[in-house]
Amino acid sequence: MPTQENTKVHIRVLENIDRAVIALDNDGIITLFNPAAQAMTGLSERQALGKSFNVLFKGQSPLLKLVATALAAGRSVSNHEDITLYRPLSQPLPASVSVSPLLTESGSCDGAILILRDLSRLQDLEQAMRQSERLSQLGTLAAGLAHEIKNPLGGIKGAAQLLDLELPKESPLREYTAVMIRETERVNTIIEGLLELTRDRQPKWAGVNLGKILGDILLLQKTVYGEKQIDFLLDLDPSIPEFRGDEALLTQLFLNLIKNAAEAISDSGFVRISSKIVADYHLSLPGGRPAPFVTVEIRDNGTGIAREDLERIFTPFYTTKHLGSGLGLPLCQKIVRQHDGMLKAASEPGSGTVFSVSLPLIPPPGSGLGE
Template sequence: MCVMSDYVKTSSPFFYEDFFTSLQDGILVADNDLKVILFNQAMEEISGISSSQVIGRPLNHVLKFNSYINNLLVKSLHTGKSYCDLECEFYKGSSRSPFIVSLVVVPFINRNGDINGSIASIRDINRLKELEKDDQMSKRLSSVRELAAGMAHEIKNPLSGIKGAAQLLRYELSDDKLKEYTDVIIKEIVRVNDIVEGLMNLTRVRSPRFELTNIYPILDEIISLEQGTSKGKKIKFHKYYDPSIPPIMADSDRLSQLFLNLIRNAVEAVSKDGEIIITTKVFSDYLLGNKDKKSSRTMLIEIKDNGHGIDKEIMKKLFTPFVTTKKKGSGLGLAISHRIVEEHKGRIKIVSEEPQRGTIIQVFIPINQE
């Protein structure tokens, strides 16, 4: 039984309106005829639909992209059952990429105990889920990195011994045919050595050298470098830079390495007439690595290409060393990139909706790093 104070009774009807508007959770109430009778402001934000478009309309029209929630509301109305603490995907309009919401569905019961409809309470928990996933991935990658760098360290010394011996052997040999063999040995050792150094980069001892850094000259330099070297491809680069982004405290060498890896991947993924769009934006992200949950101004650098996209199976393994689909790739670019973004207290996200529809890589870096 809900007991109300006189204040509530006298300030009615605005009390209820204010109450539902103030709630952070989206609330949808359907009546016995499965028509929507209440749709609060948070629900408008989650669904992207205004309440004036849905009040009085059939529930299954309003939730046509979210049949799971629709079915639960219908079931709850017919059976009187409640469904608590569920998590499901929510489709905003006809968007192909759903986000995760937590969901409670209960019957709407009046004071006589009759069921008058059903209620859904929906909370957008997508960002929390993403952060949880990032956190798990960081932990997993950190142990993979330790292992890889440990192995690299062990391989490096014998490798230089082998290289020295091969060089000596080459010097001693007079037969040109045999010299060719030693050249192959030395060339391959140099290749393995590059991989080993790449691996050691994953757990560098030198901590980043932060200084005020303007990211635009870094991006521009990489773009002109890649434009010059993208053999046979006529790639169009489009830049949409937000001029209001201030210089940030960053290690410019490492940012350069980061964006070179990402832009080069995009260049390698596109066909002859590829397009690569680089966009920068500022926004407030109150969750980003901020333990006290204060709002943090964040810079977003997005690299979007119209290349071949990323296969679902590869997508699950990205950022892990040696995951590559390229003949000559080492599969270290993204692993190193992830590490660099972590060093800058940022996060990196890859979106590849469907094969052939290209890839979007988003790098978030806090503008004020503490």
């Protein structure tokens, strides 16, 4: 017989496990709905307990079929690839689902247990890995190509400057030498950006204050777009502690994203920067507790990004800007990757864009925590 203490342990396990656990009786009535199930489905325990699973998840045929099969056949069934969980007031969620019969001591079926796992985070990690591989493949080619271009480019610029010195001040040809010099400088800027993208500079780890970095950036950006009416809004979680990071790289990252947001606004609008600690991700530290993540969202109500463009914005040299180089976002991706984080983008044309940066709250060097 289970003791009262064992029962308490089982309850704590169900309350703290990161998988959704839902128990049904033989009639499909929900008898258990743990906190993870509430978070994944968007339904509260009060909304779920005592209700019919078929009614609450009406229209979600693949999920209902798994439950019906487990109850009817008395065997475990699962689907780890093709289940999409549709939720009220939230985006659909890809999920891995296992359903097992709930057996009595005599072996008869007394209901079913569903275990659901959120696969969206796994898909985020897979996408980040693919982007990392693309940048790695680009690196070897880019480094050699940039080296070969820089030398003749310097010669062209030097020749144009000498020619400009030889021409009379009133000569109309000086207009052409000015164009040559300007364009070689532009190409050189692109090459330098490409080299920065492929250069293996190791971060200089120290304790960083996220609120200070974002506050300093906004203080400067508010004076840059005087011709536009842009409200820069800052909504930071004051409980976020200092964590391990490279302040210069993180400043470059957030400055680029905030500038992109402001430039996406035509005449008037807002750029909202918010931060919060999230429980969706954890990074395992050697010999220490898992590190939670902080997510910073940079949201604007600008022109937005078309879906076909959104899939390619982290590809080097791909840009939707008239004078853009297409290297800013890939560089942001590299900085986030160096910090063991993730960078995502979501957008609706005409409604704006949101970039989400998730970084692990690894204790600063020398703190003795997680080391």
